[in-house]
Amino acid sequence: MTRENDKQTVERRTIDGVDALVNTDPGEIFIDLPATNPRYIRVQEGDRIQEGDVSTRTTAEMAGPLLTNWNIESITTETVTGTDTETGETREWDREQLIHRLGAREFSAELTTFDRVSVTEIEEWSDRHAVEGVEEEKPYVIVIAYGNNGEKFTQLYAATESRDWDSLEVVQEDTDIQNFSDELRNRFDDAVHKTLEVEQRYH
Known part of the structure; x- marks a missing residue:
């Protein structure tokens, strides 16, 4: 289901100096970045995120051992919990912090859908x-x-x-x-x- 068909609570934010729209509901992170552009970032429970910027690194670089992959276990209104795909270590992020890191391309979402x-x-x-x-x-x-x-x-x-x-x-x-x-x-x-x-x- 596309975001346009979902009923979501959306707030305007500034991420890395860019005007963005961000949903605040549990279960997923959805960022329109910039707010006036069709580009978006979407992470749902069960998805995977990875350290690094997929738009500037090669496939080989993104597959390197120094960039950790995390399976996202839960997304609440306050926190996001993920599990390291290699070590099984569990990590909890402040949701707002992770939103900004995704928007700033410190983390990349695994490509799974075309909404x-x-x-x-x-x-x-x-x-x-x-x-x-x-x-x-x-x-x-x-x-x-x-x-x-x-x-x-x-x-x-x-x-x-x-x-x-x-x-x-x-x-x-x-x-x-x-x-x-x-x-x-x-x-x-x-x-x-x-x-x-x-x-x-x-x-």
Whole structure:
């Protein structure tokens, strides 16, 4: 379920000098950062967080032994409890402190969901039929999926049939998408497919 469908208590905060929206309910941490941007960070009970900034470090660096991974066991209105995936050690954070550390990229959420997807028809190209002189427009679409770790992932689609969104095919995508696990790729494809279905109703 997307955040937009949830009833949440949200407060405005400043995180690392940036205006943000933060939920205050138990069970999950949700940060709109910045407040006016679709990017977000979401951590739920059962998720994993890791020391380090996934947006600036390589996959190999994030997999290094010096960056601890934590399974999040509980999220209350005041505290967050996690377990070290290597040692089994339990740690408790002040919720506000962890929110700021996530927002400042001292910690990264494990990528598991894509709760926001935007679809933009950026251009149309035309095919002219020499005999009939009829101009047919074919959609040319950019899809951006936003992950719960604050990252965004982009695909470029082109239609093979005029005025037919059912004929959209991927012609280019971020390398990171190609490196998703099968399970994560299925979640990504499902989120994109549902959004394209909704968008198609308006074309």
